[in-house]
Amino acid sequence: xxxxxTDPTAQRGEQHGLKLSSLFRLQWEPAQDAHVLLYPEGMVKxxxxxxxxxxxxxxxxxxxxxxxxxxxxxxxxxxxPEVEAFVEHxxxxxxxx
Numbered sequence: 001x002x003x004x005x006t007d008p009t010a011q012r013g014e015q016h017g018l019k020l021s022s023l024f025r026l027q028w029e030p031a032q033d034a035h036v037l038l039y040p041e042g043m044v045k046x047x048x049x050x051x052x053x054x055x056x057x058x059x060x061x062x063x064x065x066x067x068x069x070x071x072x073x074x075x076x077x078x079x080x081p082e083v084e085a086f087v088e089h090x091x092x093x094x095x096x097x
Contacts, residue, residue, distance in 0.1 A: 018066060018087065019059035019097045026054050037095060053086055057096060063087060 020026060029036045029043075035051035037044040046054065052073075056066055066087075067080045090096045 017059035017061055018057040018063065020054060020057050021095055021097050024095055026051075049082075050086060050090075053083060054090065054095070057090075 023039055025038045026035060026046075027038065028034075029045075032045050034048075035046045035055070037046060037054070052070065053066070056069060061069065063084065067083050070083060071077055071079055087096065
């Protein structure tokens with residue numbers, strides 16, 4: 001008998017790759033000297049940490065893999081709570097699918 005999954009992590013995308021919503025485009029903006037998220041109504045200027053997280057949200061990494069890659073890339077440990085908080089914020093803003 002098939003039963004629907006009620007795993008909240010699966011519903012939040014942690015079992016699947018995190019991916020930028022198709023409504024947004026992430027790009028480097030020289031005039032802003034920063035990465036920005038472009039969308040029909042405007043633009044969001046990102047700080048470096050937010051940009052590094054979103055640059056990796058291409059659908060190929062789940063949350064644990066994203067944290068591991070960031071920790072390795074920036075020689076940092078214990079950043080999971082901050083990354084998780086940002087990912088949740090990005091989901092609430094509609095930036096991530």
